[in-house]
Amino acid sequence: MSSETERDLLAGNEDYTEVVKVRREKLAELVSQGMDPFKETKFVRTHDSAGIIANFEALENTDVCIAGRLMSKRDMGKASFSDLQDHTGKIQLYAKIDELGAEGYERFKKYDIGDIVGVKGFVFKTRRGEISIHVKEVKLLSKSLLPLPEKFHGLTNTDLRYRQRYVDLIVNPQVKETFKLRSAFIKHVRDYLDGRGYMEVETPVLNTISGGATARPFITHHNTLDLDMYMRIATELPLKRLIVGGLDRVYEVGRIFRNEGMDTKHNPEFTTVELYEAYADFNDMMDLFEGLLTTAAEKLLGTYQIKWQGYDIDLTPGWPRMPMHEAVKKYTGIDFMAINSDEEAISAAKSIGVELPETADKTWGNALYEVFDQKVEEQLIQPTFITMHPVDVSPLAKRYAKDPRLTERFELFICHSEMGNAFSELNDPIDQRQRFMKQVELREKGDDEAGMMDEDFLNALEYGMPPTGGLGIGIDRCVMMLTNSDSIREVILFPTMKPLDK
Numbered sequence: 001m002s003s004e005t006e007r008d009l010l011a012g013n014e015d016y017t018e019v020v021k022v023r024r025e026k027l028a029e030l031v032s033q034g035m036d037p038f039k040e041t042k043f044v045r046t047h048d049s050a051g052i053i054a055n056f057e058a059l060e061n062t063d064v065c066i067a068g069r070l071m072s073k074r075d076m077g078k079a080s081f082s083d084l085q086d087h088t089g090k091i092q093l094y095a096k097i098d099e100l101g102a103e104g105y106e107r108f109k110k111y112d113i114g115d116i117v118g119v120k121g122f123v124f125k126t127r128r129g130e131i132s133i134h135v136k137e138v139k140l141l142s143k144s145l146l147p148l149p150e151k152f153h154g155l156t157n158t159d160l161r162y163r164q165r166y167v168d169l170i171v172n173p174q175v176k177e178t179f180k181l182r183s184a185f186i187k188h189v190r191d192y193l194d195g196r197g198y199m200e201v202e203t204p205v206l207n208t209i210s211g212g213a214t215a216r217p218f219i220t221h222h223n224t225l226d227l228d229m230y231m232r233i234a235t236e237l238p239l240k241r242l243i244v245g246g247l248d249r250v251y252e253v254g255r256i257f258r259n260e261g262m263d264t265k266h267n268p269e270f271t272t273v274e275l276y277e278a279y280a281d282f283n284d285m286m287d288l289f290e291g292l293l294t295t296a297a298e299k300l301l302g303t304y305q306i307k308w309q310g311y312d313i314d315l316t317p318g319w320p321r322m323p324m325h326e327a328v329k330k331y332t333g334i335d336f337m338a339i340n341s342d343e344e345a346i347s348a349a350k351s352i353g354v355e356l357p358e359t360a361d362k363t364w365g366n367a368l369y370e371v372f373d374q375k376v377e378e379q380l381i382q383p384t385f386i387t388m389h390p391v392d393v394s395p396l397a398k399r400y401a402k403d404p405r406l407t408e409r410f411e412l413f414i415c416h417s418e419m420g421n422a423f424s425e426l427n428d429p430i431d432q433r434q435r436f437m438k439q440v441e442l443r444e445k446g447d448d449e450a451g452m453m454d455e456d457f458l459n460a461l462e463y464g465m466p467p468t469g470g471l472g473i474g475i476d477r478c479v480m481m482l483t484n485s486d487s488i489r490e491v492i493l494f495p496t497m498k499p500l501d502k
Contacts, residue, residue: 114144365390
């Protein structure tokens with residue numbers, strides 16, 4: 001699809017080329033008259049649309065200065081009405097020839113929908129009761145050379161909405177509200193953690209080793225060092241180095257990059273918050289995670305009752321906590337705790353149609369995890385903590401003391417979506433080295449998502465890391481839930497898109 005075709009579709013106008021031509025002619029005329037709008041450098045605003053409407057009684061008949069984009073025009077001869085949209089909403093403009101003069105009024109009438117103007121006038125209410133601004137002066141601050149869609153329902157191509165998010169934001173107020181809520185949620189995360197004594201830090205995006213998760217990394221090259229480097233797939237290992245160094249509570253809100261598939265839940269770059277607390281365990285992390293999300297719902301939405309992906313979700317505190325093997329038994333009938341051999345576990349998984357990936361070791365733990373992943377996860381609608389993951393799929397989590405096949409790890413699921421992942425962190429450098437070696441073996445077998453040996457991290461652990469609880473939360477998934485969005489692309493301003501010429 002060419003850029004011209006894309007714009008034609010976006011405009012929904014068969015005479016698109018002619019419209020663009022006319023707008024450029026209007027610009028040329030303004031320039032010839034010494035009124036080039038692109039030379040304007042500043043406009044001082046005293047108010048915004050939402051503030052005027054909210055405080056009408058105090059502002060009635062008061063002069064205000066406001067700026068924004070013209071979104072509609074209704075010409076009534078010697079007077080006209082327009083809607084001006086700024087960052088807070090819309091307000092009506094009332095312009096008369098008597099106020100602007102014949103030349104000024106004619107110039108205003110030639111302004112197009114999409115043009116950005118600065119307005120000075122007084123606040124009043126029309127006969128129909130609509131709060132408006134009686135225009136005394138108007139200045140064109142920027143010319144829109146491309147037409148906006150006449151109505152948002154004409155902008156139904158989601159691919160175009162994501163590619164031209166700037167247009168999506170202009171014509172769809174709800175999109176702007178989604179990203180305002182996203183910003184508010186991230187602020188809530190920071191406030192919640194700061195209030196509990198956590199320190200926000202920053203760690204490298206480029207690393208010489210890919211680690212902290214099982215995922216395929218993006219690879220780039222550092223020219224000066226002549227060295228291939230990996231864009232981070234997690235912030236975990238640098239943050240745990242800081243715990244070793246004595247920063248007992250740390251967190252980072254940051255962009256993560258994974259060279260994997262794209263679907264409604266996954267984008268190659270996404271945002272997480274990872275946090276680590278010394279002398280805590282995964283139970284403390286469950287308490288913290290539940291508290292963070294329930295207070296977010298209460299503060300940002302004013303309710304624990306939400307809708308997401310067609311389901312009624314109850315976020316009232318007190319979420320159930322269920323070991324993975326119990327969830328598997330509940331939904332499939334297979335009791336993995338009564339199975340003692342790898343062979344029997346593999347056979348049990350196959351009996352219900354579950355096959356292990358070719359690169360995965362054929363073990364009890366991998367069989368348990370794949371049964372959960374393929375048969376149980378889709379059943380989890382209400383908030384549920386799934387705990388005690390197998391050690392085979394948890395290379396950075398501490399073993400469960402009562403059963404070394406399991407780890408003190410949990411994932412939170414809401415509406416069959418993983419919202420976060422947490423451990424009682426492994427702080428035994430000898431055990432950690434063995435786990436890294438297992439990851440290296442898997443990598444050598446062709447699993448390009450397996451981790452690498454990180455000698456410096458092992459070196460840090462050998463200095464001693466206290467018992468630590470760690471938690472990683474997907475910011476995008478949480479915003480999807482809070483905004484009832486079905487796709488991660490709805491909550492990322494600029495999602496990754498395939499180029500049009502590919």
